[in-house]
Amino acid sequence: MKTNIYLYIFVMAFATWCMRVIPSLIMRKPIENRFAKSFLHYVPYVTLAVMTFPAIVEATDEPVAGLVAFAAGIIAAWFGANLINVAAVCCITVLFIELMI
Amino acid sequence: MLFLEGVRVGFPIGLGYFAVAFSLGIAARGYGFTPFQGFLSSLITYASAGQYMGFSLYAVNGTILQLIILTVIINLRYILMGFALNQRMPAGTALSRRILVGSCITDEIFGATIARPGVPSPYYTFGALLTAVPMWAAGTAIGIGMGNILPAKIVSALSVALFGMFIATIIPASKKDRRIMAAVVTAFICSYIAGAVPALSELSQGTRTIILTIGISALFALILPVPEGAEDSEEIKKEVLSHED
Numbered sequence: 001m002k003t004n005i006y007l008y009i010f011v012m013a014f015a016t017w018c019m020r021v022i023p024s025l026i027m028r029k030p031i032e033n034r035f036a037k038s039f040l041h042y043v044p045y046v047t048l049a050v051m052t053f054p055a056i057v058e059a060t061d062e063p064v065a066g067l068v069a070f071a072a073g074i075i076a077a078w079f080g081a082n083l084i085n086v087a088a089v090c091c092i093t094v095l096f097i098e099l100m101i
Numbered sequence: 102m103l104f105l106e107g108v109r110v111g112f113p114i115g116l117g118y119f120a121v122a123f124s125l126g127i128a129a130r131g132y133g134f135t136p137f138q139g140f141l142s143s144l145i146t147y148a149s150a151g152q153y154m155g156f157s158l159y160a161v162n163g164t165i166l167q168l169i170i171l172t173v174i175i176n177l178r179y180i181l182m183g184f185a186l187n188q189r190m191p192a193g194t195a196l197s198r199r200i201l202v203g204s205c206i207t208d209e210i211f212g213a214t215i216a217r218p219g220v221p222s223p224y225y226t227f228g229a230l231l232t233a234v235p236m237w238a239a240g241t242a243i244g245i246g247m248g249n250i251l252p253a254k255i256v257s258a259l260s261v262a263l264f265g266m267f268i269a270t271i272i273p274a275s276k277k278d279r280r281i282m283a284a285v286v287t288a289f290i291c292s293y294i295a296g297a298v299p300a301l302s303e304l305s306q307g308t309r310t311i312i313l314t315i316g317i318s319a320l321f322a323l324i325l326p327v328p329e330g331a332e333d334s335e336e337i338k339k340e341v342l343s344h345e346d
Contacts (some may be wrong), residue, residue: 002162005138011165012155013145016179022208023183024199029192031184038322040188040200043181044215046321047314049288050266051208054296055306056264061257063254073265075270083213084113086272090265091161095258 056090065097114209114266115236121260123251125153126244132160140242146232149206150306151175164224166262177311179346182211186221198223200284205230209263211284212270280325 031037053070060066069090077090118195129139134156146152154175158168183203190199202214205226213229214221242306243250275282297300304312 003159003165005134005143007161008155008159008168009138009142009145011152011168012142012172016146016148016151016167016176017204019173019176019179020183021200021203022180022230023187024196024203026189027184027199030188032325035322037188038326039194039318040185041327042318042321043162043314044185044211045271045281046288046317047181047310048212048271049285050231050292050310050313050317052144052264052271053289054293059257059260059264061253065257066261069261070264070268072274073268074272077269078276078339079244080273081269083110083201083216083266086269087113087117087262087265090268091163091258095254096259096292097252098257 004021029051030076060094062098062101065101069093103222103224104228105229107225108232109228110213111232112261113192115233117259117262117266118233118237119240120150120251120256121263122240123256124245124260125149125156126246128240129156129241130245132156134159134243139239139245143238143241144234146228146243147237148176148179149208151231154305173259174307174308174311178208178314179206181311181314182206182208183273186211186214189215189219189221191220194220202226202285207233209266212267216270216273280321280327283325284317284321287314287321291317320327342344 017067031040056064056070057063060069072093073086074088081089104120125143126136126139134142141151142155151172154171155168156169163171186202186206190202201223202221205214205223207230207342210226210229212234215228217225224254227259271281271285275285292309295304295313301309
């Protein structure tokens with residue numbers, strides 16, 4: 001028998017929310033342990049880096065467009081472009097290259 | 102106002118979400134979801150990889166227990182992100198503030214929150230969440246309802262918006278802190294290798310993200326630990342100078 005789809009949807013949402021707030025429930029103050037502190041210092045950037053590459057190359061219809069967008073985004077961000085502008089640079093790069101091909 | 106600042110960053114995030122949700126919707130349609138069911142699940146779950154897993158599990162009659170276990174595994178990165186955000190909050194921060202900020206965690210909102218200096222604010226995160234998530238939910242519903250109406254080239258171009266935002270978060274931090282740069286470059290290389298090596302590439306994207314994040318962050322915490330008491334580059338510079346004495 002198939003589980004009720006709404007029960008399914010609510011369980012999925014609640015389980016996901018729990019993952020978001022578990023750290024908030026158990027942390028009372030910043031961690032002092034040097035290893036743990038250093039670990040958490042790196043986590044945000046490493047996780048975003050892992051999620052970005054090579055996924056950006058796989059997201060576009062033409063892999064080369066994703067690769068060039070990746071490079072263009074890094075250059076734009078390096079020279080101080082903000083969040084929105086970097087995203088726009090990446091999108092326009094892909095559009096431009098895929099129209100050329 | 103912090104809330105409006107969140108709205109401003111939430112809008113481009115939402116545009117990216119819309120494109121991704123659209124393709125999620127096309128998948129959900131194949132798994133038998135109606136536009137309303139897709140809209141509801143996106144509105145209250147707002148987790149891309151997790152939802153994709155949930156939809157596909159429903160299609161193969163997965164049990165509630167399987168759903169819970171897989172949701173926990175796929176979204177483990179949210180726990181890491183939650184710890185990283187709470188690390189930015191001083192002792193004595195109200196529990197409500199911690200929970201509200203944590204509730205807003207998505208890959209992109211986390212990225213935007215981390216990129217912003219100072220203690221994470223629930224006004225900022227909710228400004229972003231309340232702007233971006235309705236677009237995520239609408240994209241899912243429209244994807245289910247209408248299938249492919251946007252030209253493929255537009256979908257392809259929009260699909261990199263999210264990655265652009267990730268890049269905009271990691272690059273300025275790398276420029277300021279060479280240890281982060283080393284970790285980021287290592288992460289790019291390892292992630293590429295993990296996607297190409299047969300045994301590792303069979304793992305889901307979410308599982309690979311967790312393994313690589315924990316492995317690389319732990320490695321760098323061991324070989325390049327953050328100096329005691331140093332939170333920003335100023336203090337790091339002072340520490341370096343005092344070592345030169």
